[in-house]
Amino acid sequence: MTTVQAPTKRPTSPLLYPAVLLSLASLAWTTWSLVDLLGTGLIGVTVAAGADIIWGSVIIAEARGLQIGGRAWIVPTFGWITLLIVASFLAMHGMVRESIAMAAAGPFLPFGAKAVWALALADMRDPAALTHTELHTLAELERSMVFEEAQHRIEMRRRTMNADLVMREVSTDFDIELMRQDRARELHRMRPLELTAAPELPARNDAASETADEHRDAPQPRVTPAPTATPRRTTEAPQQHTGDALNFDGLSKAAAVRIVRDAEPTASAPQIVERLAHHGIEADAAYVRTVLSRINRQRATTDGGYL
Known part of the structure; x- marks a missing residue:
C-alpha cells in the first residue's frame, strides 16, 4: 500500500539552533521555578519534568501537523493553553519571591522559545510541499x-x-x-427374451377327410415358425x-x-x-x-x- 508522504523539509535552518537553546533554557528555568514554588524538595522535580514533557510534546505534535478528529486547530490551541499555564506558574513564582523582574521575565523565556520554534518549523518546510490538510484529504481517499x-x-x-x-x-x-x-x-x-408364438394350424374339415385315400395319408406340410424377435439394446x-x-x-x-x-x-x-x-x-x-x-x-x- 502506498503511504502519503509528509511535507518535505529543508535540511537545516539557521533558526533551529536558537530554538533548541531557548528550549533547553526554558526547561531549566521552568523546572527550577516549579520546584522552588512547590517547596517539596526533589519530589517537585516530577511535576516540573511533567510540565516540560507536556510542553515539548505539544511542540512536536505541531511540527508533525497532527490533527484530532480531522481538526488541525486543536493541537495549536492546546499548545497555547499549556504555555499559558506554565507562564502563569512562572509569574506566580516571581510574585511569591516578591521579585517583579522574575514575575515579568520568567514567562518571557517559554513564550520566546515557542515563537522561535514556530519560525524555525516554517522555515524548514518546503513551500511546494502539500499542506497537512491536503495530506489528510489524500489519506482519507486512500x-x-x-x-x-x-x-x-x-x-x-x-x-x-x-x-x-x-x-x-x-x-x-x-x-x-x-x-x-x-x-x-x-x-x-437381464430381462428374459420374449418369444413370438407360432401360428396355429388350420383345422381339418370334413371335406378334406373325404378325399382320396392316396391324399389322406400324405404328410402335412411343415409350418416354419416366425423368427424370434431379438430385444434391442439401447444406450x-x-x-x-x-x-x-x-x-x-x-x-x-x-x-x-x-x-x-x-x-x-x-x-x-x-x-x-x-x-x-x-x-x-x-x-x-x-x-x-x-x-x-x-x-x-x-x-x-x-x-x-x-x-
Missing part, C-alpha cells in the same frame, strides 16, 4: 480505496463459493442420472412421456434436462429452463448449460461403442 478493495475481494469470494456450490450440485445430479441409466440398461439386458434410458407432455415424476433435475433436450434438440438453455419451470422444476440457465455440456462429452466418449 483509506476509502482500501476499504473498497477489501469489499471487492469478499464479494469475489462469495461469487466463487456460489459457483462452486452450483458445480457440485450439477455434478451430483449428473452422477445420479448416470447411475440410473446404467441400472436401467442392466435391467434391460439411452427410455424417456418418459405422457401423451404429448413430458413426465418427470421421480427423476432428478439433470434427468429432466436430458429428457427435455432429447424431446427438443434445438431448444436453448433459457427455453429448457422455461419448460422445466412449467413442470414445477426450478433450474437456471448456467445449470442447464453445464448438464448439456456433460451430456455432449458423454456422447462423444461412447460413440462407436457397443452402447
Whole structure:
C-alpha cells in the first residue's frame, strides 16, 4: 500500500539552533521555578519534568501537523493553553519571591522559545510541499480505496463459493442420472427374451377327410415358425412421456434436462429452463448449460461403442 508522504523539509535552518537553546533554557528555568514554588524538595522535580514533557510534546505534535478528529486547530490551541499555564506558574513564582523582574521575565523565556520554534518549523518546510490538510484529504481517499478493495475481494469470494456450490450440485445430479441409466440398461439386458408364438394350424374339415385315400395319408406340410424377435439394446434410458407432455415424476433435475433436450434438440438453455419451470422444476440457465455440456462429452466418449 502506498503511504502519503509528509511535507518535505529543508535540511537545516539557521533558526533551529536558537530554538533548541531557548528550549533547553526554558526547561531549566521552568523546572527550577516549579520546584522552588512547590517547596517539596526533589519530589517537585516530577511535576516540573511533567510540565516540560507536556510542553515539548505539544511542540512536536505541531511540527508533525497532527490533527484530532480531522481538526488541525486543536493541537495549536492546546499548545497555547499549556504555555499559558506554565507562564502563569512562572509569574506566580516571581510574585511569591516578591521579585517583579522574575514575575515579568520568567514567562518571557517559554513564550520566546515557542515563537522561535514556530519560525524555525516554517522555515524548514518546503513551500511546494502539500499542506497537512491536503495530506489528510489524500489519506482519507486512500483509506476509502482500501476499504473498497477489501469489499471487492469478499464479494469475489462469495461469487466463487456460489459457483462452486452450483458445480457440485450439477455434478451430483449428473452422477445420479448416470447411475440410473446404467441400472436401467442392466435391467434391460437381464430381462428374459420374449418369444413370438407360432401360428396355429388350420383345422381339418370334413371335406378334406373325404378325399382320396392316396391324399389322406400324405404328410402335412411343415409350418416354419416366425423368427424370434431379438430385444434391442439401447444406450439411452427410455424417456418418459405422457401423451404429448413430458413426465418427470421421480427423476432428478439433470434427468429432466436430458429428457427435455432429447424431446427438443434445438431448444436453448433459457427455453429448457422455461419448460422445466412449467413442470414445477426450478433450474437456471448456467445449470442447464453445464448438464448439456456433460451430456455432449458423454456422447462423444461412447460413440462407436457397443452402447
